[in-house]
Amino acid sequence: GNSVTQMEGPVTLSEEAFLTINCTYTATGYPSLFWYVQYPGEGLQLLLKATKADDKGSNKGFEATYRKETTSFHLEKGSVQVSDSAVYFCALTFNAGGTSYGKLTFGQGTILTVHP
Amino acid sequence: NAGVTQTPKFRVLKTGQSMTLLCAQDMNHEYMYWYRQDPGMGLRLIHYSVGEGTTAKGEVPDGYNVSRLKKQNFLLGLESAAPSQTSVYFCASGLWSRTDTQYFGPGTRLTVL
Numbered sequence: 001g002n003s004v005t006q007m008e009g010p011v012t013l014s015e016e017a018f019l020t021i022n023c024t025y026t027a028t029g030y031p032s033l034f035w036y037v038q039y040p041g042e043g044l045q046l047l048l049k050a051t052k053a054d055d056k057g058s059n060k061g062f063e064a065t066y067r068k069e070t071t072s073f074h075l076e077k078g079s080v081q082v083s084d085s086a087v088y089f090c091a092l093t094f095n096a097g098g099t100s101y102g103k104l105t106f107g108q109g110t111i112l113t114v115h116p
Numbered sequence: 117n118a119g120v121t122q123t124p125k126f127r128v129l130k131t132g133q134s135m136t137l138l139c140a141q142d143m144n145h146e147y148m149y150w151y152r153q154d155p156g157m158g159l160r161l162i163h164y165s166v167g168e169g170t171t172a173k174g175e176v177p178d179g180y181n182v183s184r185l186k187k188q189n190f191l192l193g194l195e196s197a198a199p200s201q202t203s204v205y206f207c208a209s210g211l212w213s214r215t216d217t218q219y220f221g222p223g224t225r226l227t228v229l
Contacts, residue, residue, distance in 0.1 A: 043120075045220070049217075101164060102147050102210050102217075103149070103161055107158050
């Protein structure tokens with residue numbers, strides 16, 4: 001079956017540090033890949049996505065590149081802020097067609113804390 | 117435009133009690149989903165619906181039932197709550213034509229004693 005594995009957390013950084021959160025996946029076929037972010041006390045929000053190999057998703061200074069050869073979708077940001085403190089989830093789904101119906105498979109989540 | 121809303125926000129139950137969680141969306145989405153979030157396990161799909169009057173099982177459906185009588189509402193029921201159902205429950209919705217995007221509600225924190 002499909003699965004998503006994220007790096008173990010929590011991750012603690014100082015403001016302006018470089019962030020990498022690793023994500024690898026196992027899937028039959030070619031899924032779409034996502035990063036969702038969950039701020040304290042809130043639901044999940046889509047941060048960025050990529051729907052085919054070599055696509056780069058980006059938003060709010062975060063980036064991730066869909067690497068089919070390494071089945072990875074690592075999240076990066078060059079300079080984190082205190083306001084980036086949240087839980088980050090990597091996820092996959094399959095596009096329209098078949099019986100996927102947009103169901104998401106999530107990684108376990110990575111807690112990021114950024115200190116001033 | 118409220119997006120996806122969930123009621124209640126918090127609930128404490130005793131083992132064996134029943135309850136219904138309500139999810140409502142105002143975006144005219146065909147697809148709706150119920151997930152549960154547990155520490156270290158990410159979100160897992162409980163049940164989903166691809167349209168009014170239809171429901172299907174997800175990854176962890178045991179102990180839950182759902183109904184989608186109206187397109188905008190998706191109800192999650194616990195007939196006899198167990199401590200293992202202590203979790204945070206999230207509802208989400210999406211378009212059939214864009215199965216790669218889901219919109220999430222704020223969540224319901226349920227504790228079963």
